Amino acid sequence: MRVFKGVFGIYSGKKEVSATKLIISTALFFVLFGNIAFFQHVFSIYPISFQNIGFLGSLAVGLTAILTLFLTLITSRYTIKPTLVILLIISSFTAYFMDNYNVVIDDIMIQSILETDLSETSDLASWRVLSYLLLLGVLPSLLVQRVKLVSLPLKKTVLYKARDCVVSILILTVMIFSFSKFYTSFFREHKPLRYYTNPSYYLYSIGKYAADILSPQETGVMPLGKDAQVVKRHGEERNDRKELVILVVGEAVRADHFSLNGYERETNPLLAQEKIVNFSEMYSCGTSTAYSVPCMFSHYNRKDYSPRKGRTNENILDVLNHTDAIDVLWRDNNSDSKGVALRVPYEDYSKPENNSVCSDGECRDEGMLAGLDHYIDQHPGRDILIVLHQMGNHGPAYYKRYPEEFEKFQPVCRTNQLEECTQQEIVNAYDNTLLYTDYFLSKVIGLLKGYDKSHNTAMLYFSDHGESLGEKGLYLHGMPYAVAPEAQTHIGSLMWFGDEIREKIDVEKVKKHKDQRYSHDNLFHTLLGIFEVETGVYNNELDILYNPSFGLDLIGGNIRTMSK
Structure with missing residues (x-):
């Protein structure tokens, strides 16, 4: 329990915490506990060594910055807790399947999940998946719920959000330019590595699937081979x-x-x-x-x-x-x-x-x-x-x-x-x-x-x-x-x-x-x-x-x- 409290910076349910601290703590939690499969694949290509250690550290910092930026943009004082809880619960499942089956949660997998029936779902149930749900989903969600957020005027809230976004972008930029030699091959030659980032890639995949489903469509079904x-x-x-x-x-x-x-x-x-x-x-x-x-x-x-x-x-x-x-x-x-x-x-x-x-x-x-x-x-x-x-x-x-x-x-x-x-x-x-x-x-x-x-x-x-x-x-x-x-x-x-x-x-x-x-x-x-x-x-x-x-x-x- 101390591990979770340490990451989230929560030591008492009475202590007020800023939205910035809660978001950074959650982003760091995702990087440390929800991205084991991602870093395992990274280590297979960039082994831990004196030459690679700086780049590997920059990946962790950069991923934390990306998640912080994303969470800052999509949340407000009134939506931050439910949003983080939903992401923690979903990410606990994705971590389980990526860690244990090495699967990728892309838009096709999202479609498969949504079309899976109860009997297929029961085949995937196990004590291990429940342990992931408990340790990576439920417990951190309870800690998030216990947080008392600092109440700020709207003007200050907007300024702090802008500050957090700018800082996140600056950190990400510094990381990329400091290790540009590594990132050139990372982005061009090893694209599949990004498929394992959690929750960023499955969120991208959900967006891609939703865009396909919600995009303007023809009325009805287009006929084919009517001359047959x-x-x-x-x-x-x-x-x-x-x-x-x-x-x-x-x-x-x-x-x-x-x-x-x-x-x-x-x-x-x-x-x-x-x-x-x-x-x-x-x-x-x-x-x-x-x-x-x-x-x-x-x-x-x-x-x-x-x-x-x-x-x-x-x-x-x-x-x-x-x-x-x-x-x-x-x-x-x-x-x-x-x-x-x-x-x-x-x-x-x-x-x-x-x-x-x-x-x-x-x-x-x-x-x-x-x-x-x-x-x-x-x-x-x-x-x-x-x-x-x-x-x-x-x-x-x-x-x-x-x-x-x-x-x-x-x-x-x-x-x-x-x-x-x-x-x-x-x-x-x-x-x-x-x-x-x-x-x-x-x-x-x-x-x-x-x-x-x-x-x-x-x-x-x-x-x-x-x-x-x-x-x-x-x-x-x-x-x-x-x-x-x-x-x-x-x-x-x-x-x-x-x-x-x-x-x-x-x-x-x-x-x-x-x-x-x-x-x-x-x-x-x-x-x-x-x-x-x-x-x-x-x-x-x-x-x-x-x-x-x-x-x-x-x-x-x-x-x-x-x-x-």
Whole structure:
């Protein structure tokens, strides 16, 4: 308790304290206790040495000056206490996740946090996070509340604020110019270091996210592919054989843990027995579900996509709907569709009311297959796309994601506090979850095989992003894409085709290109191609399965039917 009192300069609840002293004390508290991850990353690049000690000290002083300046500008006598309390509580959580999982709280992470449901939040609860909340949030907040602020006239308050701002700017300027050689590389070459400053970077990220949400937007959702229509194939009438495609959207599956990609452990034993095409070089659009899922269904490529564009434009499901020939169903065992399935039939399988395969509060992906036979039989003479959004390898509680019989690799990490487990225990739990995904995908294929005589059947599998498992101190996912490790962007992906569609797709030709680099950018156009949809938004160069014998060709940005 004395440590907190010393930092805050509070020794008695009766002593009056100036706003300046309270703000500087809080800023110093943030630097000393809330920025451990930041300084750990700084020390890895600028080790503590006689040559670096001055620069490292200037970073601490400069960060304190920046926070003092910011807090001085945004607070008044009447808002200072609630503002500091809110920041202390939030910063205690961000410190926990940065210290223990090495995550970055950017605008994409802010979006993910706001879209996280209760079950996902419960996976992150632990005694350790509560200790951070208590020591870095609650206790200093109580001390802030005890402070009696000096009452000053408005004129003096304004003058003192101006003085504090000027002094903070002068200190920051002196620090930068005194160690300009260091700061040149710090700002130009080591930008990711700033991602770990607390609370400054998450406040910037909140502002960036809010600006995107609150910016003027188009009325409604912009239509896309209204010209879409299903064309004839090889001279056949459309009512002969219909497409039945199941698209599985995986969760947090990294490519290098697929045995199909050469991983030393057998994590895909059942899929290895199927006639699948495995895409070894598939990359995600983002590093979080909230970003990747809308992006992968969007017609924008990764470089052009933004969450705002995802919200205000129709996606591939809408384009397929515009044909009036394709029925779309979304079943979800994750948090939700992240806005992708707002205009198509949607079913929530994350709760026992719909999912019959649940135990101990965990609903299995396998439950999404129940009743699909009935759905398919109720849509005769129609092409069908079914999207199954998995819980998959959702962390950090990997051990919850699979039934007991899939626990092949042992010992496993049986807690959501990954810092308490060895890296091997974490990997074991993660790989067991891959075994269950392998089983689930084999069940999907088994279901489709039952319709191979009546439909052109296919299964497409794309994970939404990858996952870090402790490499270089990184866990989970959500790093900014520019600095994210390949473990978070290089994803598992494969396809299976029924006997009747294999020749039309020319699977042997697809196999020849299966190891070239693909990404989520290809999904939109691949779905249009497999359903043989003619529309001006289709680009056959991005269609993984493009086959001229389908009767489609891209001419000047438009689709035309090729003459036979």
